[in-house]
Amino acid sequence: MNNDNLKNLIKKQKSNYTLDQEFYVDDYIFNLDIKNIFSKQWVFVGHTSRIPKYGDFFLFNIGKESIIIIRDKDNKIYAHYNVCRHRGSHICLEESGNKKLLVCPYHAWSYNLDGSIKSARLMNDNFNKEEWSLNKCNLKIFEGLIFINLSDKPNDFNEFISPTKEFIKLHGLSNAKIAHRQMYPTNGNWKLTLDNFHECYHCQPAHPEYCKVHDKEYIIAYGAGSNTGPSSKKFDKILQNWNEKVKKMGHVTGEYSESEFNDYSRSAERTPLKEGMFTETKSGKPVSKLMGDFKEYDCGYTSVGTSPFNSLLMCNDFATLFTFIPVSSLHTQVELMWLVHKDAEEGKDYNLEEMTWMWDLTTIADKKIIENNQKGVLSKKYVPGPLSEMEKGLEKFKSWYLKHLEISIS
């Protein structure tokens, strides 16, 4: 594979069909994906509540890279590459912990939490500390969400976050805390993994839990976001009624999607849960304290995609956050975080098992689905197949991806 082959291959892709095999298995394309797509997006990798105190840190690992996310004395949070500037050793060896000084375990070079060198023993006279700070990684906090960007020239964060801002703010994530985190390592290419997330055509056969808590008409028309399935007059009516009611309550309503191609692939919308459901649990009964601006349940569901690598699916009393990390051409790390109001207490105000029930079981099922999908896609007999009317979200993601890739190599 080289860029010329790839250009021709991109041209060959047909709309409303899945991609050719190469896009799901080839290492050359995977490396381009990382370099030109993943590394240029603002991706959230955690929540400030994971590192509440001075010196708290956690590592964000992706492939060969390890990033230290750490809180300094003044509550500022930094992201540094976990690479000592002396001989290159990892500095933090644990997944998370607390450090008031970043001391390399090899030769004890020490760095302040802002990345500047504190001390390096026995260096020559021409050693200039200033030149050997830790490599910084771009970091922004929005509503407690920690976004990083691996690019040297990151897009403007405010421009990036602007369209989804109000939808996120509504849920008061800056006053939230992580109730639970879970990893779902998945033996599938990141695009197969996201294809799965961009359509709800598989929800009916594969996700009984999801179908229990969401309306059948919603699943068809809105399962992977607005305009991702055939329109449903029934659901349009339900949505219209709900919008009217909720506007009166003063809550955000409506939806956002990109009107034309750009660097981003953002979306947001608010929709009602299935009738009678207060939140996304088996019983539908409230499961935790109301979050953010909510004074009472509007029984809505806020879906936000800030990039292909992150989704926020938020009820009135808890939020489920998704991070998809491409690891290698055949492997993707999927991380889920469940957020609740910062004052909610487990056992008293919320029940973890009830709250995580649906998305935990659904993500376990998706992991298996994606892995079986990848196995078949590796066959010499795999060729692009036709998409259904419920896979418009996948088609949208695919077009955005192909255009991005094409631009990046031309």
Next chain:
Amino acid sequence: MNNDNLKNLIKKQKSNYTLDQEFYVDDYIFNLDIKNIFSKQWVFVGHTSRIPKYGDFFLFNIGKESIIIIRDKDNKIYAHYNVCRHRGSHICLEESGNKKLLVCPYHAWSYNLDGSIKSARLMNDNFNKEEWSLNKCNLKIFEGLIFINLSDKPNDFNEFISPTKEFIKLHGLSNAKIAHRQMYPTNGNWKLTLDNFHECYHCQPAHPEYCKVHDKEYIIAYGAGSNTGPSSKKFDKILQNWNEKVKKMGHVTGEYSESEFNDYSRSAERTPLKEGMFTETKSGKPVSKLMGDFKEYDCGYTSVGTSPFNSLLMCNDFATLFTFIPVSSLHTQVELMWLVHKDAEEGKDYNLEEMTWMWDLTTIADKKIIENNQKGVLSKKYVPGPLSEMEKGLEKFKSWYLKHLEISIS
């Protein structure tokens, strides 16, 4: 490696010497082997008794490919690539089972057992079911043996099976059943694995069980088939006497080997077991019901090779079937099936341990031998070594292989 290098390398190979290292380790050559040799042969991968009922299926897996072998209502057996035509998912996830409809676990596209689509929800109007049947794999049944061929233009099956037909028919495999199946995954190139099977020079040092049940003179002269070792007047005499006796009984005798180079590498012959042995067990006593045309024991041994990837070694009362599947340049799957008369009952009519004793222990020993052979062949010091007079079968296989490979790249 490329085809030009390979052509020169093929020319460099000397007769009566083993192959150069590249043939046993190189991925480029391995891929050509799969494409041009394995994929063009009729290979048996199972026996109809494994899937006796409507809907019974098993998977035949090789490298990245998975094939569903399934029995339809009308008792017709089909082979389909295990790849959904929609998004490419594997359809059958278990090694074997029973399905009256092939439903993809991802989006519930369903296929009839003949591979045609039964249903696909919510497809566009221009979706034409007829175009999206499962990819068929060529399949033929002969005497209950399920042969598949991965080629798009397979050789004529009748032409292929014709010379070994009578030898196989004699044993009544169509009225047989599988008594036992066992896998012997072997960390060695498929050609090293078959080199081992094509000579009996190693039987004396490495296979005490084999040497217990076969005559010493037979092993020398016929251990890997007729004309694979130095001739033995003693054994010629034994064979001549046996042939006369057996002809009178009306049983098939004689032998077949390819008289000139062609697409196939077939062989067949009937020989007597060691004196006093009725069958291929430790004691030599009958171990199961007589099979096929046999009314009485003729104490013969029928060896059939339909291709390098299959062998049938058949006594009067049971048959041992071998399948050799190249998995990667350094890995081969070896499967053994023991067949008995379909009416034989375990414990009553046959004893599994006695019956499998020799070939189970011998194949375990061969697995180790081949793995140690592969380790040494990886050394920079390995060079082709000289063959003995008992390795003519290996030389024959090697010549056939090299010629086949040469033609396929010219």
Next chain:
Amino acid sequence: MNNDNLKNLIKKQKSNYTLDQEFYVDDYIFNLDIKNIFSKQWVFVGHTSRIPKYGDFFLFNIGKESIIIIRDKDNKIYAHYNVCRHRGSHICLEESGNKKLLVCPYHAWSYNLDGSIKSARLMNDNFNKEEWSLNKCNLKIFEGLIFINLSDKPNDFNEFISPTKEFIKLHGLSNAKIAHRQMYPTNGNWKLTLDNFHECYHCQPAHPEYCKVHDKEYIIAYGAGSNTGPSSKKFDKILQNWNEKVKKMGHVTGEYSESEFNDYSRSAERTPLKEGMFTETKSGKPVSKLMGDFKEYDCGYTSVGTSPFNSLLMCNDFATLFTFIPVSSLHTQVELMWLVHKDAEEGKDYNLEEMTWMWDLTTIADKKIIENNQKGVLSKKYVPGPLSEMEKGLEKFKSWYLKHLEISIS
């Protein structure tokens, strides 16, 4: 990567900085390292006491190669590639054992312990035994140390061993025996592994055991050999006094290092242990019988490097021997052997736990250090870092390596 790129890359390397990432991760460079550096050095891989009796053997394995080191009737020790000349099988399958004849387990070709063929059954008339001896590997014994050299034209052994001869002889290793052997498989490039061994800048933060038994001033000035750190007047004084005392005892003193670039990278020196220490143990008390020429303790420490792949660190009553084997670009095998006087008895004359304590714990720590170093060096953000005044030994090793590599590809 190719030789032209590599030449430019070599030119780019700056003195007193670590190497560019490629040198620590690239397979092309790794293969050159093996071919042009490791394979041209005399490396010791064991001690004669491991195979005291006729027929005793052990295997030395490196990557795809396996070498049989075996003692013949006349006490001569041979090294043969573990590859049968017939079909290439490994001949010895166990790590060590006793064989009076090397019989291939495959077809029973047998070889005398000097590698000549004893028997090969049923070969053609034109088979000439003389041509099919086992492939010999160069082998020399010095003071019981078994050195091998994988080159076809090895450097003269006497020339090689000459400068370190007296330092080694002093310790009477020819009258020694192995008290303990231990492997420390390390997930790091061999140069990262040796970088670690060529500086003691990390000893203070990472090796409390080492710092307990060695003088602080020694560590700074001599931790990785003479002239590897800043000079210490305090230690110079200690050394001078000790030299005077020890010369009177008639023991070797002084140091050796290469005065100009050559094929070798040898060093040797004798220094005093920390005051009050008799040997390199926690308590400093004698731990075994005096070795070699020692009639009384001179409390010295003899450090010898015969090549980058071997070090000998010797006290008056035991010796710790290091072998570093590059396995792949990201993996190195590290083997330690502890030698004591051949007449010393465990439990009575020496205590294994006390004797191995320091280097066992220190090597376990180094294994972790090197693995964390390798992880960081794989980051896209890794760039060569500046060396301290205590890393002059690393710089010396690096220069020697780069020059060697440059010559080998020009």
